[in-house]
Amino acid sequence: MWLELSAIFTQLSSDPSVRSIVLTGAGDRAFTAGLDVKAASEGLLSDSPEQPGLDAARRAAHHRRHIASFQDCISSIEKCEKPVIVALHGIALGLAIDISVAADVRVCSSDVRFAVKEADIGLAADIGTLSRLPKVVGNFGWVKEVALTAREFGADEALRVGFVNRVFGTKEDAIRGALELAALIATKSPVAVQGTKELLNYSRDHTVQEGLRYTTVWNSAMLQTKDVSAALLSGIQKRKPTFEKL
């Protein structure tokens, strides 16, 4: 399933007809089905073909390849050139956090039940949560607490610490809100939108000076878009601009 998710986001990334993306979960009860103990057990233990006699180093090599490949799938959301808004609802444990911190904006319904659940099954979260959550939420003590205790937190707490941008009454409302936000972004210049996502993600991982340098090079080409004059002209003419695909 994760390979498919990756293939989809890789395709959306360069599909010129796509301007913004909403990711949501099917079903009423859960965004992620929660920790299916059996599946987790099989997923974790069967990935390395544990031939009898395989030593711990070789088992580690198999684990490493498997984790890296799984991480790459989820990172395709972050690498997608178009903004991704995720609408979360119901049970949203473990991978729900890995997925949502790879997205750009998170909204949720009021019934959501979040948890960085991995510590409860004997492992440190390794598909992205521990690398990205501290960069999404600027409250390191809170991040440590929820990751070390695996305790649940709800919509209000998620909003207060900045994990989600907005809380909606129901799943339907959350999806509608996400779609409205996506629609708004889709009216903007794709050159501006894709540049903004790229430069913000770049800046997160670099010094201010590095961020500024990369920005000069990026915009040296991007300022040559017709979108700037289209936007300025439509501003003068008090009408909505139309921007070409990208």
Added chain:
Amino acid sequence: MWLELSAIFTQLSSDPSVRSIVLTGAGDRAFTAGLDVKAASEGLLSDSPEQPGLDAARRAAHHRRHIASFQDCISSIEKCEKPVIVALHGIALGLAIDISVAADVRVCSSDVRFAVKEADIGLAADIGTLSRLPKVVGNFGWVKEVALTAREFGADEALRVGFVNRVFGTKEDAIRGALELAALIATKSPVAVQGTKELLNYSRDHTVQEGLRYTTVWNSAMLQTKDVSAALLSGIQKRKPTFEKL
């Protein structure tokens, strides 16, 4: 104008009679005049002398030089060795954000109208907002939302997410508040104050271990100031210390 702003902050940086700086905007209506579509259009499109036939690579080189030079002007606020408090009011779009995130502390009046407005004119903000805003406000989803949508946000939201330190009723109150804060800082040892600004900005861009190492070298000289004994002595004597210029 930006070259003048840079020249001023470069001068203030090493002027020994200056201990802290308040930056504010003239006029009642706006901190920055807002996006003057005509000026923006001219500013963006005329900087590269678009001789007919100049290819896109050479146009890019001209843009790159122009953006880098503009960024350097605004970065002079951050590089200024003395703390800079910016008091914002009214319309405060686009460059108001670039400027204010290069300052140390932001306060505003309740009528302020902020926006990372660049996406609305077809470009990614390139004079500092996208590089510095995620390091000023620890709520990456919110930063993404306001940068991708270019929507306005007011004083209350700015306070809630930590973009401003304090909201005042009017522009006059905001300036008075900024001046009081600046005056308080000016009573402290300039060695302590300038070191604190430098070490905090350095730490923002480095690992904790790097921050600690730089701090040891910095303070190895700075601890040799008379300000420490002056401060300690005046503490014992229950009087206000006086510190020499720097």
Added chain:
Amino acid sequence: MWLELSAIFTQLSSDPSVRSIVLTGAGDRAFTAGLDVKAASEGLLSDSPEQPGLDAARRAAHHRRHIASFQDCISSIEKCEKPVIVALHGIALGLAIDISVAADVRVCSSDVRFAVKEADIGLAADIGTLSRLPKVVGNFGWVKEVALTAREFGADEALRVGFVNRVFGTKEDAIRGALELAALIATKSPVAVQGTKELLNYSRDHTVQEGLRYTTVWNSAMLQTKDVSAALLSGIQKRKPTFEKL
């Protein structure tokens, strides 16, 4: 005293019978005794054996060695492989901040009086506050303000900006709260808990991509723990798992 503190945390770090740690202050009035002007003066001025005639460069070398050694002591809290929860109360100035930002989670009583007090004695905080506080609290303007002004802030403000995770009525309540949190963490797999602390601290100081890469290598060994099957099995059997020491 700091050398002893370091020795204790280094011992706790690899002591297999320890799973989580609560650090608190003796006495009712203060977590740290506050800035004892005399001691501070002696501590600061006497560490370098100021032989007459020692030049400023050699004095700097002595200061550098002293600061680095002091920093190392406090960093032993961060380097400790087990989570550290600090319960703060009463006067908590200067070193209280250095210590608490090196811990994983901070809780406090309602009477606490925090301040980054160093600027008031003529120096920039150099034992960790300026390097770690901006990474603990995602509100850079607030960090700058409290560090530049040395002003006090209380429990409510500390909670609002995310400096502490929770405020309790009294010191006793705060310690009880800290112990409950520590006890909860102690029920989890030590492999999961120690990995979570390590990977979160690593991620704070690295790009997302670096964090993911380190995580794959870390977990390639850690997934080979019996704790995963112990946790999964006890989950199926609806009983509490027991995990071996580490």
Added chain:
Amino acid sequence: MWLELSAIFTQLSSDPSVRSIVLTGAGDRAFTAGLDVKAASEGLLSDSPEQPGLDAARRAAHHRRHIASFQDCISSIEKCEKPVIVALHGIALGLAIDISVAADVRVCSSDVRFAVKEADIGLAADIGTLSRLPKVVGNFGWVKEVALTAREFGADEALRVGFVNRVFGTKEDAIRGALELAALIATKSPVAVQGTKELLNYSRDHTVQEGLRYTTVWNSAMLQTKDVSAALLSGIQKRKPTFEKL
């Protein structure tokens, strides 16, 4: 062709029956066919579907995607977990350099004609040469000279500056030499060999302190291989060890 090359190296990377790899070029005249002006022209100009009216920003986005994809193909040689030895001969311009600096060891025949040829067709080498060559050859002035002038250099010069490890008389000798080196490496423990490649590549891009930290985590699993006791035992018994696949 580059996509195929990438697919092959990705497959070899985790194929347990592969221990080391020799990469060489078919034909007598050239390792790379040299700069086929027509192909280069088509390759460079046709990748972005230049619909009439596409602005320079959108063309840049297409170029960026294309370059990144091409780089990824060549980087698959570096990412391959098994050592790659490249044997070069004859004309070896442009992509020959990009490919060979992504390999671990370079050998060549005496008739080889190297050049960082890109400057001669109006562009800066962008498939890896400018990023990797300065890290392969520790002579920055020489790297600048050959990249800025696009001048040819032969086997002797390549050996002198450390671009190649060894020069052989003919292409056949070079391939035989490469195969002997690969065969020698294939007799070693795959755990040791793959770890050595990974840790050396990691160290190239990190500080010594970071390199040491990553090494501790890497080897914490890898030391648990049976290869260590197999190697030690065969050492005592004066016989050749056999190591399991990886």
Added chain:
Amino acid sequence: MWLELSAIFTQLSSDPSVRSIVLTGAGDRAFTAGLDVKAASEGLLSDSPEQPGLDAARRAAHHRRHIASFQDCISSIEKCEKPVIVALHGIALGLAIDISVAADVRVCSSDVRFAVKEADIGLAADIGTLSRLPKVVGNFGWVKEVALTAREFGADEALRVGFVNRVFGTKEDAIRGALELAALIATKSPVAVQGTKELLNYSRDHTVQEGLRYTTVWNSAMLQTKDVSAALLSGIQKRKPTFEKL
């Protein structure tokens, strides 16, 4: 004088009629006049207006500003967008090394006498030598030896370790050789040449992965130059291409 040198290189950097630069020293005896003990003494000791009573911290601040400003002057050679070839002769101590490692290529006459002379006057070289020399010469033991001993080294040793690209018999020959190299570079596409310098300097300071990413963005605009088709076409037509200024 250093401010003038900086002004000149800043001007040359964006002067479209300049394609490459040769830097050389007037006079027969020395590239740099050598350590004029009196001037050095005045230069070092007089830059901070040593008012009686100025404490060591404030003197340090003055030194810091002075060193930073001096470094910026010399760094203008590295920041210059056009390649800089330096031809060295005779006595070339101290600043000669700072200057030459900021250039792209170094050539010298056989009578040259190099030394990292600063240790002999009681200080660590601080205008660039210690930061750049280890990145120019890939022989860290040699760099340490010449910097720690301040001993002289001649043309042959400089060539052997890769400090210079070529040794010429006389100063005149060295200048002629530098001019020929500069002339050759000037025949290439300025888009290719300036990109090559920028990307090589960027790669020196970044990981391979970062270097590749920056390269994709840089070349996304630069590939849109007419120089590529001009170069390819002239290649087909077997004639010398002409490239527009930049």
Added chain:
Amino acid sequence: MWLELSAIFTQLSSDPSVRSIVLTGAGDRAFTAGLDVKAASEGLLSDSPEQPGLDAARRAAHHRRHIASFQDCISSIEKCEKPVIVALHGIALGLAIDISVAADVRVCSSDVRFAVKEADIGLAADIGTLSRLPKVVGNFGWVKEVALTAREFGADEALRVGFVNRVFGTKEDAIRGALELAALIATKSPVAVQGTKELLNYSRDHTVQEGLRYTTVWNSAMLQTKDVSAALLSGIQKRKPTFEKL
């Protein structure tokens, strides 16, 4: 033994009567006794108290602590503030390389037999060789070859690639040469010498811009030494300067 070596270098680092250090090996046959298969086997396998039933994750934790502690011992040579010259002779395998790349300068006798021997015992070198050797020798292909093959290399090859600074006929000559070099360094200002070592090691691990910034802060204190005027004055007076201890 390694703990003692670390204790000695830590002591020498701040002992004011020490100005430079020569490290050499006792005995005629070997610098390091070579890979004592039994000791290696015990050393590697016994450090983690392998209680029956200890899972691979917990064994990994023990290995990690052990490797980190061993690395710290060897790193004490690099962290030592005084320059360290190592004179190598005879058999110099495995740890001889780890030790010598942590030193500043390497010299050897002509009978030396070097090898990065670890691959031959089934592991990747983890006490520093793989992290430091690529930064000591600027020939990445050669580093890869000797680390992947574990083959021996002698004095001539070591000199040619820059692994050693000089080759002497015998062990006695090598030690004498090392002592002469150490004696020469000991005549220089300790402020200059210790600064030069620190700034070169710092620059190895940082960008040029970071190196320059750290240098300004470092020298802002160090320029305030009396050694500068002592050196300048003795230069004018044509006599040998004397410098105070540090």
